[in-house]
Amino acid sequence: MSTTIGPPRPRRTPLPYGLLVPALAALLVALGYPLAREVVLAFQDFGLAQQFGNPPEWVGLANFRELLRDPYLWTVALRSLVFCLVNAVVTLAIGVGLALLMQHMAKPVRILLQSGMLLAWAMPVVATLTVWQWLFDTQYGVINWLLTEAGIDYAGHSWLLDPLSFFFVATVIVVWMSVPFVAFTVYAALTQVSEDLLEAAEIDGAGSAQRLRAVVLPSIRPVLLVVGLLQVIWDLRVFTQIFVLQQAGGTTRDTNLLGTYIYRLGIGGGDFGMASAVAIFMLVLTVLLTAPYIWAMLRQEGED
Amino acid sequence: MRIKKTLAGAALATLALTALSACGSDSDSGDTKSEGGPATADIRVWLNGADTPQEARDWLKTTFEDQNPGSTLTIEEQQWDGLVEKLTTALSSESETPDVVEIGNTQAPTFTSAGAFSDLSGQLADLGGDDLLQGFVDGATVDGTAYAVPYYAGSKYVFYRTDLMDQAGLSVPTTMSEFVDTAVALKQANPEPANFSGFWLPGQDWRNGVAFVWDAGGDLATDDGGEWTGALESPESIAGLETAQRLFTEASGAPKDGNEADPQTPFCAGEVGMMSAPGWVMGLLNDPKTGCPDLAEKIGVFALPGTDGQPAPVLLGGSDIAISAKSPNQDLAQKAIALMLSDDYQTILAQNGLTPAKNSLTSLLGDDAFAQATIAAASNAKLTPAAPGWATVEGSRVLEDLFSAIAQGGDVAELAAKADEQMNPQLNG
CATH class of the missing domain: 3.40.190.10 (Periplasmic binding protein-like II)
Structure with a gap:
């Protein structure tokens, strides 16, 4: 093969590779090491004694075999999937709705709304959860009190007792915490939609619904894809909200999602090998779930 | 206005203290090291919940620092809720581990059998020996080695x-x-x-x-x-x-x-x-x-x-205390444990309604209704499997x-x- 034809190539220098080193090192330390460790652990019988220095025993695929035969894993996985999809869809719908609304708001109102959302977004998770937990408290919660005052007897009603009601409360909290991110990102994207296009569409007689469907949404499609992808990932690995609510009430076994299940197996029960196996299962699930998104994003980039 | 100033003052003082203690521990690392750890250090003690009265905490800190000039003792309060999870991660890291930990007596076996605590068999006699609450010592003993000692008892x-x-x-x-x-x-x-x-x-x-x-x-x-x-x-x-x-x-x-x-x-x-x-x-x-x-x-x-x-x-119910096996300050930690099992310290616990770790001090609970209920409840108490x-x-x-x-x-x-x-x-x- 001859490569002499064509413009002269720039001289190769090691500098670009050198510049990659810090980022690569950070990735290796922060992502590579834990991931490698997780994979190793998943093939070991690694309990508390190993955590404090005993040599672990290799067990091959035993962890996975035991896991995949356990119907509880499939229950938890299915539950996590449904929870994730419902939350991602609701968050996206409310977030995009708010972003569209923000375009038509008077400036002071918009700033008020944005400040409120920013506060919700910036609030530390545990502080948020403490407040939500108090709101929904069985005996002293404001929500029960308000409903009772309004004439519906909710005195002493436990919101966390029934798994469906538990997940309703969890959904409210998760959506409340993630909507600001979606709303801000989509609003930023909306400000980039070409005015000329919209005007042209209007002149051609397109109604507002048609303009939204045919002009606005396609223009912000890349942003929607990224936001949707992130939501799916975040809502699948939701942990803190579920964990804190489980301490407050509800039935742990009926409300475990993948995140809390891994925690209860590993940190709670000291079976790190098994917990890692579930974590890998969850990783595979995430990849499968997000593959269509990533595929669509790659295709979009190819088109551009 | 005044409140603000006081707050600012308190914040400054806290900052200054943190800076000072940071200096302290820095200079310690240069000290002569023996097998049991450096001669001076900052000993971190984890106590759980509000169980230990403030008076006992103050006494422990002051006495320890008087007896071990150059060293400091910091009590870090942990929540009972989620304690096992927290200890699982903290005790396994040499740089993060607290030196002395309080742990629920029914939780102790999880860690004693995993090798998370230091062997206390050698010190057992000095710490109270047969006078210590036997059920607690047994619960923390694996194959004849004691890994934790009773701190207090208190059934509901x-x-x-x-x-x-x-x-x-x-x-x-x-x-x-x-x-x-x-x-x-x-x-x-x-x-x-x-x-x-x-x-x-x-x-x-x-x-x-x-x-x-x-x-x-x-x-x-x-x-x-x-x-x-x-x-x-x-x-x-x-x-x-x-x-x-x-x-x-x-x-x-x-x-x-x-x-x-x-x-x-x-x-x-x-x-x-x-x-x-x-x-x-x-x-x-x-x-x-x-x-x-x-x-x-x-x-x-x-x-x-x-x-x-x-x-x-x-x-x-009740608690054990133990020394983290990964703690670099084994000798100082032992001194801290000795103080926590001393008659003076245990007396403060008894006066606050906690059954002391030593049988000889039980009478300090008094003989009011609370003391009687405490003693009666403990008389037939059982451990988890x-x-x-x-x-x-x-x-x-x-x-x-x-x-x-x-x-x-x-x-x-x-x-x-x-x-x-x-x-x-x-x-x-």
């Missing part, structure tokens, strides 16, 4: 409102069946508020609930020649769980899925006739900030009575789920069988 006993009991024309029960009837009657005598509890028993509270199982002759799990199996579906256990269910449904107004943290809140709201709580809760109730001194004056106490009229077998996988059982919250489902009126036999089935693979590690 029943607090009740003397005024409400009088109004309802009831008297202090002396047997288990009288106790259950009294609890139900007390609830019926107080229809308002709707969530009033004749006996306050939140759904997740298996640590109180297990007393009814044991009293009926049942158990959580049994050991058949080295193989542990769940014993909740035995007829005796089921009878005990049914007693608990009667209390849940007919006597308790507590949330059916709630936990037993903060019993002072419903008590101070006037919603509790009787409740089972550790002795130090009295301190919270007497404190105007956390409790309600007015209502606290009307409190009487007794040890939960068993079917035979003797104190019922309640869960043996010594199964190697017990921590896994607790970690997966099987028992919280079981009692919460019973509280909601579920079929006891069915639920017990399900819980056994869930525990069986976990129990043997």
Whole structure:
């Protein structure tokens, strides 16, 4: 093969590779090491004694075999999937709705709304959860009190007792915490939609619904894809909200999602090998779930 | 304005202190190192919850720093909730581990059998030897090696409102069946508020609930020649769980899925006739900030009575202290533990209603009703099963789920069988 034809190539220098080193090192330390460790652990019988220095025993695929035969894993996985999809869809719908609304708001109102959302977004998770937990408290919660005052007897009603009601409360909290991110990102994207296009569409007689469907949404499609992808990932690995609510009430076994299940197996029960196996299962699930998104994003980039 | 200045001053002082202690520990690292660690260091002690009175904390810090010039002792308060999880991660890291930790006596076996604590067998005699609460020492001993020593004991006993009991024309029960009837009657005598509890028993509270199982002759799990199996579906256990269910449904107004943290809140709201709580809760109730001194004056106490009229077998409560095996300051940590088991320190605990770690100091509890209830409750107390996988059982919250489902009126036999089935693979590690 001859490569002499064509413009002269720039001289190769090691500098670009050198510049990659810090980022690569950070990735290796922060992502590579834990991931490698997780994979190793998943093939070991690694309990508390190993955590404090005993040599672990290799067990091959035993962890996975035991896991995949356990119907509880499939229950938890299915539950996590449904929870994730419902939350991602609701968050996206409310977030995009708010972003569209923000375009038509008077400036002071918009700033008020944005400040409120920013506060919700910036609030530390545990502080948020403490407040939500108090709101929904069985005996002293404001929500029960308000409903009772309004004439519906909710005195002493436990919101966390029934798994469906538990997940309703969890959904409210998760959506409340993630909507600001979606709303801000989509609003930023909306400000980039070409005015000329919209005007042209209007002149051609397109109604507002048609303009939204045919002009606005396609223009912000890349942003929607990224936001949707992130939501799916975040809502699948939701942990803190579920964990804190489980301490407050509800039935742990009926409300475990993948995140809390891994925690209860590993940190709670000291079976790190098994917990890692579930974590890998969850990783595979995430990849499968997000593959269509990533595929669509790659295709979009190819088109551009 | 003034408040702001004080706050700013406090913040500055804290900053200065942190900076100082940072300097301190920096210079320590250069000190001569022996096998037991450097001669001076900052010793971190983890104490849990509000159990240890402030007076004892102050004494420990001052005395330790006087006796070990150049060293400091910092008490870091941890939450009981989630303690095992936190210790699992903290104790395994040489740079992050606290030097001395307090741990619930039933949680200790998880760590002693894993090698997380230093061997204390050599110091056992100096720390109190045979005078130490033997059940606690046994619970922390693996193959003849002691890895933790008792810190204090304190089984739960029943607090009740003397005024409400009088109004309802009831008297202090002396047997288990009288106790259950009294609890139900007390609830019926107080229809308002709707969530009033004749006996306050939140759904997740298996640590109180297990007393009814044991009293009926049942158990959580049994050991058949080295193989542990769940014993909740035995007829005796089921009878005990049914007693608990009667209390849940007919006597308790507590949330059916709630936990037993903060019993002072419903008590101070006037919603509790009787409740089972550790002795130090009295301190919270007497404190105007956390409790309600007015209502606290009307409190009487007794040890939960068993079917035979003797104190019922309640869960043996209390704490151990241990030294983290990964701590670089073994010698200093031992000195700190010696102080915590000294007569002076244990006296402060006893005066605050905690059963001291040494038998010879029990008389310091006094002879009022509280002391008598404390001693009576401890006299028949039991430990959770010594199964190697017990921590896994607790970690997966099987028992919280079981009692919460019973509280909601579920079929006891069915639920017990399900819980056994869930525990069986976990129990043997």
